[in-house]
Amino acid sequence: MILGQPWQIIAIIVVIALGSLYFFAHFFKLGRLIKDTPTSKIRxxxxxxxxxxxxASQDHTPIPSPLSQRPCIWFDYRIEKRVQSDKSTSWRTISSSRHPGPLILDDTTGQCLIRLKDxxxxxGIRTSWMGNSPFxxxxxxDRQDSFLQFGNYRYTETIIAPGSPLYALGSFTTKRPIEGHSREGAMGSIIRRWKENYDDLLTRFDRNKDGKLDDKEWELVRLAAKLEAENMEQDLINMEDINYMDKxxxxxxxxxxxxxxxxxxxxMWYALFFLLVFAGTIGYFVYIMKPFF
Structure with missing residues (x-):
């Protein structure tokens, strides 16, 4: 049967070989990156x-995880339903979600916000258990740690708790809060905000009480806005740098x-596994092609 369908078999072998070779190179590269990249201090x-x-640090009260209500700062969960057919049983995902982050890594010299997109x-702490309801x-x-599990729904949840060890490898950027700040732009924003409550603006700057602001009074408005913008600028200068890690x-x-x-x-173990899959695929290809030579 195999020899009667050589091209279909060859196509499958090529797909498996190329796929396993890709994943071998992918995981081998990640393993080498982790080994060869020196650990830095945030400062x-x-x-x-x-x-x-x-x-893993936190700047807010830990949130309850969606499924088990355990305190955490990050979660990833999946709910699956058992699907039975005449000959087999499979699991179909009916709900899943992942906390968008960011995570805060603290190494005692500083903190870094890790943006989790991509x-x-x-x-993390992973648990899986079963039940009879969609949620x-x-x-x-309460019985998630029980040895006996039953039901048509399977719940899987992974969390990162506050204080957990945290390792990160990615693109590091430090941004000063003052970067991109414009004093003139800040003045314009302040004046526009004041204009939204014109009565209060008149109370503060209408010195001759004629119900409107003349040129000299507008100069006072601009001077007050300038002083507030300068104070805002000084606050930004005094703020600590913000560190980010992205992809x-x-x-x-x-x-x-x-x-x-x-x-x-x-x-590296993943890489070895896919290398063995690649080698086995090539060996099988040579074996089935022998009758043709």
């Missing part, structure tokens, strides 16, 4: 592609709660 990190290690997040009930949550074009953004060595080894 002295260079602008560009860097590696950071610290803990990020690959690994690790987990408190009863099913740069052509480079990954990896976030993990695991030790960086464990994360790197995991990628």
């Amino acid at each position: 002295s990190a260079a602008q560009g592609f860097v590696e950071l290690e610290g803990i 990020a690959k997040v690994y690790g 987990p009930t408190s009863l099913s949550v 740069a074009s052509g480079q990954p953004l990896i976030v993990s709660t695991e030790d960086q060595r464990d994360t790197g080894r995991k990628f």
